[in-house]
Amino acid sequence: MHPARERGLIELQCAALDHLAERAGHLSLPRVRPLTDGKRLTTTCFDGVARLVWMLTFVPGTVLAAARPHSPQLLESLGRLLGEMDAALADFTHSAAVRELKWDLTRAGWIREHLHEIEGPERQALVERFLTYYATDVEPSLEGLRRAVIHGDANDHNAIAGNAKDWPREITSVVDFGDMHHGLVVAEPAVAAAYAIMGTRDPVEAAARVVAGYHGAHPLQAGEIACLYTLIGLRLAVSVTNSARVKKMQPDDSYVTISEAPAWEALDVDLRREPGLVLDLGVGSRLLGADPAEAGTEALTDKISRAMKDAEVSVAVGRYDEARGIYISGLFGAGERPTDERRTVHLGVDLFVDPGSPIHAPLEGVVYVLTNNTAPQDYGPLVILRHETDTGASFFTLYGHLTEDTLEGLRLDQKIARGEEFARVGAPPTNGGWTPHLHFQIILDLLEQGADFPGVVHARRRAVWTSLSPDPNVLLGIPSDRFPSEDPPSSATLSARRDRLGPSLSVSYRTPLKIVRGWKQYLYDETGRAYLDVYNNVPLVGHSHPRVVRAASERLALLNTNTRYLHDNVVRYAERLTALLPDPLGVCFFLSSGSEANELALRLARAHTGREDVIVLEHAYHGHTTTLIDVSPYKFDGPGGGGRRPWVHVAPLPDVYRGPYKRDDPEAGVKYARGVGAITAALPVEDRGPAAFLAETLPSVAGQIVFPPGYLAEAYRHVPEAGGGCIADEVQTGFGRLGSHRWGFEPQGVVPDIVVLGKPIGNAFPLAAVVTTREIATSFDNGMEFFATFGGNPVACAVGLAVLDVLKDEALQDRAWRVGQHLIAGLRRLQERHQLIGDVRGSGLFLGVELVRDRTTLEPAPEEAAYVVERLRERGVLTGTDGPHENVLKLRPPLVFSEEDADHFLEALDDVLEEDAAQA
């Protein structure tokens, strides 16, 4: 014997084996052999150390771990042997049997302190779950369970199988009585079953055989059977936790790791684990649609019940400390702006159950508040219980959205026992109109607020309120692995982005926004703060427009593929699109981005003319590819740019505010166009004439420039005369944003040879198009086939068609005009009062506000512009700057923008311009 072992433990084993020999002589268990002096135990010296020695008979056979197969009969015989043994031990007592042993399942709580030594949060959660089952199911009934001296370690290395040739093969003996202790009788079959299920395909069958064998020989009681499942898992949990500890102490012992693997596998087959249904009701939740109004109670009720049905659960959980998408909907109070910060962070846990479900007190308490709580907290019928800790400190638990009967059935100061049913979950409308659920919250200090203690708070104050209302899961014990993974805070997203995305990728605002939801003209950050989007021209018909979403998702659920097969969507879309463009623009090419489209437009022009040179405007931007950077002065002349290529020619920007010819000059258009004429005249027509004049019809990056009348007509005259084609980049301006016209070239009275469409065309779905004449398309058909994998795919075309439908059905071009006029008028009024506003220009909802420090010198005000943009963002209004001097506020909201939105924006801008940092 190990020198450190107490003598009492050996005496216990000897006494037990003697007892068994006498009471159950038919069992072939080891027998204690008396020593020559008749004693059962002596001390002798090994290598100078005194050790206890005793002698047992040899038990022939094979350890169960090495016996194959583990037939049902074999497992049942193990249970039977243990049952017969325990039946014989039932009246056996020994003073050494009551001992502190880590394998005693009544003491298994020790593993809680060692959870952190287990590697990986999933595995920790697995063990934690069984501790939770133990606490909720076994511990409360521990008193009623039989205790006796048990073997306590019938693992598969201690069970001895008989001869392999015998039929049926049975367990003949168990050895190693070293873990004998006075413990739960039911722990005996539980331990044996825990080992029997390892590595089996059918753990229930294996465990059932062991238990059935045991029960036949030594019947278990109902209360014991109820605990079996948890105790089997708990034994595995103790075993893996012990292995994790040993591993920490002996990291090189690979035996530990190998032997624990089947235990982990067995633990993972937790049959009690419901399919996780902790709901994600966060701002970015996919359970909720993008429409905040849809989060109104009925739609939400439907969605939650459907989710519960799909997951086959009767309880769903709404999370604590969750910024919720369901609180950003609804009516705005008087004087309240949609962009005002709202209460979104949930301080309780919601338990969605059938109305009428009983609520049992998790702790002993006293009824402290009984009320029907309406706005602003909206708990409906509400109960608050007051509890006391052992040290006399009091705290509270709050139960909201109950039945009205609950209130009638209780009185203040009434004592409620732990586990007592004291309330029921209400149904709409008596529960405040909510989807039936219990709102359960812990409150450490009710402050002065009593029944009006908030259940939902502002994200900004979340730290304070969560310190007063800690996580109710300390009482509920929902295993952490059932919770959907939480999104990292925006600071973590930013650093991960810096880590993993190209560092030159731009991000807006000093404190970047994390946007998780978009609806119409609003974007929502992860805390549920709404931002009025005055900036994004891409979601033309509004963020997440349902018709566009439906078109994309329905088609994607059916088919998406390249354009090498016939499909009606692409043809239908080409027909619809060309019908919106003047003759002879009748042939389409489809692509996935504005850059791709501009690339192709240049290839078309070059193929058609056989030339290379391109004329562009100062400060233009046309895309991010190699060639397009070469034709974008904004890039090649900007930071990191490589300068102008010899085949690129830059014409002056027709800027009637800042350029040499002003708005009041009726000839300005013709005069600026002379810049284009000068280039074509200077090019030797024979071999170096222009392939194309590529220009936006209202240059955006250059500062939301509106061409003076006659400019494009004159420029579009010079270029063809020199043998070149005219490409209109309508990536920013097309599809009705200008209000007065659908396309930017229309107010200029011209028809380009090639039109490039992008950004708004798919309402943010990747789609772009080049539309040209049959003649040019034919020139391009020179033997080299054209193919862009994603171009014109069925989903993109379905989206494109839906966008055209919505534009028409919602008359968004007219709206752009009407709201644009309203906005321009408001901006002009601000211009009268704020010196900083030098110029207001644009059309419809494509507007620029140029900020200058001096209206005479036109000294640009870029710092002021940056300040204004940042301050507007803080007020919940999104804009940006552009122009060569970064001093032009760019206004290009989705076309669903309303007059009220315009007023909201104007008011915010007016306020910000009053601030001293924005003074000219």
Ligand code: PMP
């Ligand atoms: N042309 C213009 C006028 C643009 O503004 C842009 C994008 N800002 C592009 C082309 C390139 O489009 P994309 O980013 O979709 O490639």
